[in-house]
Structure formats: structure tokens, C-alpha cells
Amino acid sequence: MATMLSIALGLVGTFVVPAFENVFTSFGNDLPSATAAVLRGAKWSWLPTVAALGLSLLRAITGNPAQGKTARSIRNAFIALCVIDIILFVYVIRALYLPIFHLGSIV
Secondary structure: OHHHHHHHHHHHHHHHHHHHHHHHHOOOOOOOOHHHHHHHHHHHHHHHHHHHHHHHHHHHHOOOOOOOOHHHHHHHHHHHHHHHHHHHHHHHHHHHHHHHHHHHHHH
């Protein structure tokens, strides 16, 4: 699940955010700080994908023993990555819709 979320977040940052950036610049108004932060950070959206793929590779190399310190560490890293991905995904979606609501309040 963490790998799929990370890939989705990477795709959103790579393809969706730049499309929104073009729309937002055509508004001509100042962007909310959350939206500006997402636009600046979109170039780094591939980092969670690399982390998830690295963890998947590490898990494949070390095997998947039922117990053991390495297995627990990898599992905990996947859980942390999943939580971070969900938080980032919600933040990105919220930040991309803020200018639309802001524009509606101006008109």
C-alpha cells in the first residue's frame, strides 16, 4: 500500500501539479501559502516513491521472515511511509483547491 501511495503521490507531483501551476499563474493573484509551498515542492514529489521502492527492494533482499528485528524495522518504515504519504496527499489536494475557493470569494 505504501508503494502504491508513493507512486500516486509522485505522479500527482510530476503531472498534475504543473498543470495546476499554469492555471494558477493565469489568475494573476497571489497564491495561498499552502499552494505556493506545494508548487515549490512538486519537484521533490518523487522522493517518497524512491523510498518505497528502496524499502521494497530491501524487503526482497532480506526475505520476509515472520519475526526478527529487520522485518519489524522494515514493516515500521512502511507504516511510517504510508502515514506520511496519506498526510502529504491530503495536503496537496487541499492546497491545489485553495486558490479556486479564494477566487470564488473575490468574484
